[in-house]
Amino acid sequence: MAVLIQQLFNGIALGLVYALVAVGYSLVFGILRLINFSHGAVYAFGAHAALFFVGIHFGPIPAIICAVVITGLLGVLIDKLALSPLRKKKSVPIAALVTTLGISNIIQNMLVVIFGSQRKPFPDFFNLGMLNFNGIQMNSRQFVMFGVSLALLLVLLLVVQKTKIGLAMRATAQNIKAASLMGVNVNSIITLTFLMGGASAAIAGGMVSGYYQVVYPGMGFMIGLKAFAASVLGGIGSLPGALVGGLAVGIIESVAALYIGSNYRDSMAFIILIVVLIFRPAGIFGKNEVIKV
Known part of the structure; x- marks a missing residue:
């Protein structure tokens, strides 16, 4: 039972990080109805940016803050240079989807050119020792991931649900078209959406790099797919759905690693995705859209 409780906590901590990455998918999809497959590469960029600032002797907090700012600006740059021109030309939706795949490849190769393809050590900032609760060993890194991820997700939910900016985002x-007619600056809202998505990915990248103490250019591929599965499970476009989906994926794969084997933990997210698409394609919080023709 102690081992199961420990694995459940591991899954919750990891699931909140998945949720933080899934927020980027949900924000962009909610506004543009676009699956941004470059998001995993943006996550890897954020982790490498944090490593760069650590390497020039920034402290852990300033390094992550600088990485968050730069990665958020990268998200805005992706939209302005690649996606905005496609929207202006009213291209078919598949064009934007393929573009995000291409951008993902470009970012990953850029990281290989600048930082090299090999795995690089990341400083163990968050290790404050092991914590013992009635025989259950908990790593302090997990508490940092849990606390920071939960706080940021709650802040994002409050921004979207309780502020005028959030109202404009929900209207968009x-x-x-209706939001634009009512005076909402749609372009600014889209820019803010990509900024928030990039920033959340950078925070997740910094925490996961500190947890596993390693970074490499391809690190965003698997977590990007898991976060996408989490967003679909919760209902893509829904921030509460991203939170619930991330927790579900994290807990299920941690429990599966305990009872089935760690070799199968990465496949659990995709098994969940297939089951959800079969029985509830809209996800837990999603709604089936009625398309008028």
């Missing part, structure tokens, strides 16, 4: 997500 519901109907871009």
Whole structure:
């Protein structure tokens, strides 16, 4: 039982990080109805940016803050240089999807050119020792991941649900043309969406790098797919759905690693994705859209 409780806590801590990455998918999809497959590469960029600032003797907190700012700006740059021109030309949706795949490849290769393809050690900033609760050993890194991820997710939910900016984002997500007619600056909202998505990915990248103490250019591939599965499970486009989906994926794969074997933990997210798409394609919090023709 102690081992099961420990694995459950591991899954919750990891699931909140998945949720933080899944937020990027949900924000962009909610506004533009676009799956941003470059998000995993943006996550890897954020982790490498944090490593760079650590390497020039920034402290852990300033390094992550600088990485968050730069990665958020990268998200804005992706939209302005690649996706905005496609929207202006009213290209088919598949064009933007393929573009995000290409951008992912470009970012990953850029990281290989600048930092090299090999795995690089990341400083163990968050290790404050082991904590013991009635025989259950908990690593302090997990508490940092849990606390930071949960706090940031709650802040994002409050921004979207309780502020005027959040109201503008929800209006844009519901109907871009109507929101524009009502005075909402749609372009600014889209820019803010990519900024928030990039920033959340950078924070997740910094925490996961500190947890595993390693970074490499391809690190965003698997976690990007898991976060996408989490966002689909919760209902893509829904921030509460991203939170619930991330927790579900994290807990299920941690428990599966205990009872089935660690070799199968990465496949659990995709098994969940297939089951959800079969029985509830809209996800837990998603709604089936009615398309008028």
